[in-house]
Amino acid sequence: MISPDSPIEKTQDDKLGRTPFAAAIAKAIIGATRIESFVIGINGKWGSGKSSLLNLCVEAIKGRSAQSQKQVDVLRFNPWNFADQNYLVLQFFRQFTGHLRKLEATGIGKLKDLVDTLDAYATALGPPVEGLPYVKYAWSGLRASIGIARKKLGLGQDLESLSESIATQLAALKRKTVVIIDDIDRLTSLEIRQVFQLVKISARFPYVIYLLAFDRAVVASALADLKVGSGDEYLEKIVQVSFDLPPVSESALTTMIYDGITDLLKQYPPAHFDNHRFQNVFHSGFRESFESLRDVRRFLNSLEFGLGMIGNEVNGVDFIGLEALRIFHPLVYDTVRNNKKLFAGYIDVFTQNAGGEAFKKELDRTLRATGDFEQVKDPLLELFPKLAYAFNNTVYTVESENAWEKDLRISSSRYFDLYFQLRLPNDEVSMAEIGQVLEAAGDPSVLKEMLVSFVESKRIVNAMASVRHRLSEVKPELLPNMLVPLLDVGDMVKQRGSPIFGDIPEFWHVRWAIFDVLDGLPPDTRFPTLIVALKKSVGLGTMVNVVALLGQIKEEKRDKYPELTAEILADLKKIVAQRIQDCSTGEPFVGAESLPSIIWAWKNWGDPAKAKDYIEGVLKDPVKTITFLDKFIYEIHSSGGTDKTVKTDNSLACQGLSDLTDLSQLQKLLQSMDAGKLSQNQRDIRQFVMKELDSLEASGLTPEQFENERRFGPEG
Secondary structure, eight states, X not given: OOOOSOOOOSGGGOOSSOHHHHHHHHHHHHHOOOOSOEEEEEEOOTTSSHHHHHHHHHHHHHHHHHHHTOOEEXXXXXXGGOSOGGGHHHXXXXXXXXXXXXXXXXXXXOOHHHXXXXXXXXXXXXXXXXXXXXXTTSHHHHHXXXXXXXHHHHTTOOHHHHHHHHHHHHHHHTOEEEEEEOOGGGSOHHHHHHHHHHHHHHTTSTTEEXXXXXXXXXHHHHHGGGSSXXXXXXXXXXXXXXXXXXXXXXXXXXXXXXXXXHHHHHHXXXXXXXXXXXXXXXXXXXXXXXXXXXXXXXXXXXXXXXHHHHGGGSBHHHHHHHHHHHHHOHHHHHHHHTOHHHHSSOOOHHHHHHOHHHHHHHHHHHHGGGSOHHHHHHHHHHHOGGGGHHHHOOOOOHHHHHHHHHTTOTTSTTTHHHHHHOSOOTTOOOHHHHHHHHHGGGOHHHHHHHHHHHHHTTOHHHHHHHHHHTGGGSOGGGXXXXXXXXXXXXXXXXXXXXXXXXXXXXXHHHHHHHHHHHHHSOHHHHHHHHHHHHHHOOOHHHHHHHHHHHHHHHHHOTTTOTTOOHHHHHHHHHHHHHHHHHHTTSGGGGGOTTHHHHHHHHHHHSOHHHHHHHHHHHHTSHHHHHHHHHTTEEEEEEOOTTOSSOEEEEEEOHHHHHTTSOHHHHHHHHHHSOGGGSOHHXXXXXXXXXXXXXHHHHHTOOHHHHHHHHHHOOOO
């Protein structure tokens, strides 16, 4: 639970070992035999734990008072509780008289005269009643006090005599009162001076002991304005006994940080956490950022808030490191957030060509302005390994980034933004969803349903990447169940893209996952399992692609799948061709995204006559003809030397079409087609194909030469 910046209340919460120090102060207060008032000061920086020590002192005073049967009362006075600091003295004595009234109610004696005298003294010291901002709300109570004050002053009792009367009555009471005033250094300079003037005014009252907590440098600076010597000299006149707060040991502070982080990780388990790496990050320079208890509380509160929002989706080590960066080095944090390209990802070929020195200059230019470069250099190297190229020419490649992505690290381009947005992007998949996918391996129908939902929500790319990273979590006996859903979904995703320009087709990601599953199967059951999946799947285009790629792997990398014999490969092709023929009567078949490769496989792996009959049947229907031809139109992406964007053009797969039908006959068919019965989109497709076929005929090139010229430019 996020905790306020509040001090500890009891000894059992003391993790800094300050209880003995508090007990010693309590012992000195209770054991003091002098009746004169005295002031004890506890000096400590803001956030060093002064308030906690005061609470320990109060606990010790009450405990020792009960044991020794010496009556010691504690009065906490907090100047922050009052809206108008101009009446601080009046407010203090009002609180003191209230304290005495409570004592009288416990039966320790009649204190009415003492209370009345204190009331008169407070009223006489206070400002004119008409100046009080709350007088209209508390007139009845003030009127009685003012009456008493006027009566006593009317009897000749001036302030001095009232003070002496109070002192005499307090001395007769023989009961110590410890006045606790905390957070003095957080007041304004004027308010600080008022507090010490108050202490000076009441210092003559016997059995009243002040226990003050403050930052000596801040208070001395405020008191210097009194023009009675230096602030330190004024303090020495007011504070008789002064102690410096025992410093927090480095080991104790480190333990508090560790314990706090450990508790939060138990409450909000991150998706990934490596304790060894955490030690490296923590001791790389972040530990030195914690200088006080308040630093620890502030960091842990912020960390808890962030972990509660997104902790189960991130690498815990990186999130902790980044949060320390945000709290203690905000300028560096902002710089990192605004320079993703510089910090995330691997060292690409362009960066390598520019050289490590150029990369270092860019890094220096970016970080020097923050003023924290040297202090955060090592922590940044732990969080963003890519930066090592600037200092020792270490090159982290795409394989490194794949490993970072697997561990959900901020150094990966995929997850970098997540750490700053504290929410999953629209195209991202949660760790919980991936966990459900892996669990669904036991039920192929459920698994397919989940994968289809990723396709529909346009998250299939990241889903496939995460599934591949965590595939080892699937029980080996359940891996075969994943093949059919993956093969089916492969035909539902986008088949096209431009890998050269970073636009990798969605289909590739599915295919990679299929091969990861195959690689995870035992060699002796790998291809028998695939054969079973092919007979069940309706993902015809994916089946063709996978089997064709297996043939290519067999030819180029004979050691990859030594168990893949020519006979097994022939069986795979035969099964795929039969599945194509079985599915060819279905209405969606002609609209399949990968129809060209499906027809090619049918013709080359199966019965070419059946494939020819199918095509002839399609070409008899104008609408089916246009749908068929649309699948042979593909995009060509290019970029010139001065282009700022990628240029995209359409082209016709003339060679593929020529393998399936006579192009001159196809041109005549299109020309004779009644365009009035076609939709606008269908007419556009018809017109484009006719134009391409005309260009092919005019070029005098073969279909293969014509396509190559379109893709790569003319030869020579």
